[in-house]
Amino acid sequence: MSNFYSGQNGRLLINGTAAGKVTNWSFSSSMSPLSTTSLEDTDQTFMNGLRSLTGNASLYYYDTGGVSNTNSASTLIDKLIKTRTTADDAGKAAQAENVTLRLQVKEGNIVKQIEIDVLLTNATMNMAVGEVLSAQISFQANGAPTELSL
Numbered sequence: 001m002s003n004f005y006s007g008q009n010g011r012l013l014i015n016g017t018a019a020g021k022v023t024n025w026s027f028s029s030s031m032s033p034l035s036t037t038s039l040e041d042t043d044q045t046f047m048n049g050l051r052s053l054t055g056n057a058s059l060y061y062y063d064t065g066g067v068s069n070t071n072s073a074s075t076l077i078d079k080l081i082k083t084r085t086t087a088d089d090a091g092k093a094a095q096a097e098n099v100t101l102r103l104q105v106k107e108g109n110i111v112k113q114i115e116i117d118v119l120l121t122n123a124t125m126n127m128a129v130g131e132v133l134s135a136q137i138s139f140q141a142n143g144a145p146t147e148l149s150l
Helices: 072-080
Strands: 010-014 022-035 046-060 099-107 110-126 134-141
Touching: 010 022, 010 072, 046 072, 046 099, 046 110, 072 110, 072 134
Parallel strands: none
Antiparallel strands: 010 099, 022 046, 046 134, 099 110, 110 134
């Protein structure tokens, strides 16, 4: 029997913990071919080169009502954006932190996923009249995926 998947089947895990209030995630993998063409060749030839993987996710920013911070958008933003380490030096802050993301498609007992260690490269927050406060993050994989079952 064939299965189609929808957004309701998607999940995002941050360092092993399911993120709440995720509206979407996506990733893109690309490879840069390396030329193996010699001077005497009449046609270009190539071999597989370096791969890269980038992606993004959108999450609603929400308040857990005083319970320990489980706001996934805040968790990711706090990994990238850091405050000054000293009040008198505007150029010094803690380093950004790497994150392990697991992007999943789950239908019953069937789980398809990719797990990657990432560097967050961008965080954007959007506030607009008539809309829920949301955050968008972009990421760059740091090496090959640690798990892949898509």
